[in-house]
Amino acid sequence: MYTIITENDESAWEDETGILYHFPKRYQRYLEPGTRLVYYKGKITNKLFSGKRLSDSPHYFAVAKIGKVYPDKESTKGDLFATIVDYTPFEKAVLAKNESGYLETIPDTRKNNYWRDGARVIDQYIYQKIISLAELGQVSESTPDYNASEALNDLDNLLESSSDGKASMRYVTTYERDPKYRKQAIAIHGNSCFACGFNFGEFYGEYADGYIHIHHRTPVSELGGPKSIDPETDLVPLCANCHSVVHRRRANTLSISELMELIEKTSNKSSKRDAVTGARS
Ligand SMILES: [Zn+2]
Ligand SMILES: [Zn+2]
Numbered sequence: 001m002y003t004i005i006t007e008n009d010e011s012a013w014e015d016e017t018g019i020l021y022h023f024p025k026r027y028q029r030y031l032e033p034g035t036r037l038v039y040y041k042g043k044i045t046n047k048l049f050s051g052k053r054l055s056d057s058p059h060y061f062a063v064a065k066i067g068k069v070y071p072d073k074e075s076t077k078g079d080l081f082a083t084i085v086d087y088t089p090f091e092k093a094v095l096a097k098n099e100s101g102y103l104e105t106i107p108d109t110r111k112n113n114y115w116r117d118g119a120r121v122i123d124q125y126i127y128q129k130i131i132s133l134a135e136l137g138q139v140s141e142s143t144p145d146y147n148a149s150e151a152l153n154d155l156d157n158l159l160e161s162s163s164d165g166k167a168s169m170r171y172v173t174t175y176e177r178d179p180k181y182r183k184q185a186i187a188i189h190g191n192s193c194f195a196c197g198f199n200f201g202e203f204y205g206e207y208a209d210g211y212i213h214i215h216h217r218t219p220v221s222e223l224g225g226p227k228s229i230d231p232e233t234d235l236v237p238l239c240a241n242c243h244s245v246v247h248r249r250r251a252n253t254l255s256i257s258e259l260m261e262l263i264e265k266t267s268n269k270s271s272k273r274d275a276v277t278g279a280r281s
Contacts, residue, residue, distance in 0.1 A: 002127040003030045004038045004060070004104065006118040009049040018064060018087030019180050020187050025078045027119040028069070035066040037084070038122070038130055040096070042115065054093035058115075060103075060130050062089040068232060070188055083184045083231060090134040103129060182214045185235040193239035195259045200239070213243040217256065 005021060015022055017039070023031060039062040041053060054061050067083035096103060103126060106114045114120075191212040192199040201209030215238045216229070229235065236256055238246065245262070246254045254262075 001030065001032065001035045002038070002122045002124060003035050004040045004120040004122055005031070006040050006042065008042065009044070009046060009053070016180075016183050018062065018084050018089070019183050020081055021066075021084055022072060022079060022081045023119060025080060028080060030119045030121050031066055031069065031080075031082055033066050033068050033082075036127060037064045037066065038062070038127065039064065054090065055095065057093070058096040059093035060090070060096065060134070061093060062087060063131060063134075063136070064088065067184075068230075073190075081187060083188075085228075088136060090136065092134070094130050094133045103133075181229055181231050181235060184231040185214045185237060186210075186212065188232050189235070189237050191237055193242050194236045195238060195242045195256060196263055198239040198241070212237045213240055214238075215243055215246060215256075 005023075007015060007017060021031075038060050040058070040060050042058050044050060044053065044056040050056060053059075064084045064087040067085040069080055069082045072079040072081050094103070104114075104120065104122060105126065191201070191210055193212070200211040215236050217234055217236060242259060242263075246256075246259055248254075
């Protein structure tokens with residue numbers, strides 16, 4: 001399936017272009033996993049955004065694919081969100097209307113409200129036409145766009161040597177540089193520690209709200225070369241303490257269940273200790 005998705009310059013959704021896409025339930029059947037997408041922007045409404053767009057006129061600006069679809073837990077209306085994969089931005093705008101008319105076929109019955117739909121199904125012919133006008137050349141098929149083992153090597157080295165201040169600075173920027181998977185993982189798993197439940201916002205207040213480490217479940221040594229990441233199964237949010245403990249010994253990265261067992265054991269001990277202290281007083 002081929003679907004156009006609209007991204008407004010200002011939107012109520014916290015969409016991240018090429019990373020996440022939120023949508024109401026009525027569009028679910030047009031946005032199934034694997035659907036090929038064309039990103040569309042309507043006519044500019046606020047000139048402030050002029051520099052951030054390829055054109056002020058209605059236009060297409062990227063292609064991508066739907067990764068997986070999840071319910072938006074914060075929505076009371078059954079809204080959903082999707083992870084976006086293979087995002088390929090255009091270098092120049094493909095205008096929605098040119099000398100020969102609109103690129104999309106507007107049914108006679110929809111003349112008045114066609115453009116109001118945020119998600120619009122198109123056929124393969126229109127999809128190919130937009131791609132050829134974008135002069136993309138070959139749209140990459142399923143090449144991993146991220147070298148997981150490289151990035152993780154970075155991270156592990158840094159955790160390993162984080163006793164010196166410079167290293168922990170670099171550790172932060174490793175994430176800042178590629179926020180895509182981090183944002184997807186947080187959208188899917190939330191931002192509380194998966195192992196101990198710690199939440200930075202709840203503990204430290206608004207200043208720390210949303211802070212969390214994202215950990216890759218497979219140790220670097222076992223990845224065996226570049227591989228694409230599924231943020232649902234490969235990534236997990238951990239607090240800074242749990243994350244450090246997982247990577248405490250390079251030769252033996254703990255699994256999340258091993259980490260949870262450690263926490264379980266000591267929390268049993270401390271509740272026993274509390275019981276003893278309580279008996280003495
Ligand atoms: Zn934790
Ligand atoms: Zn990690």
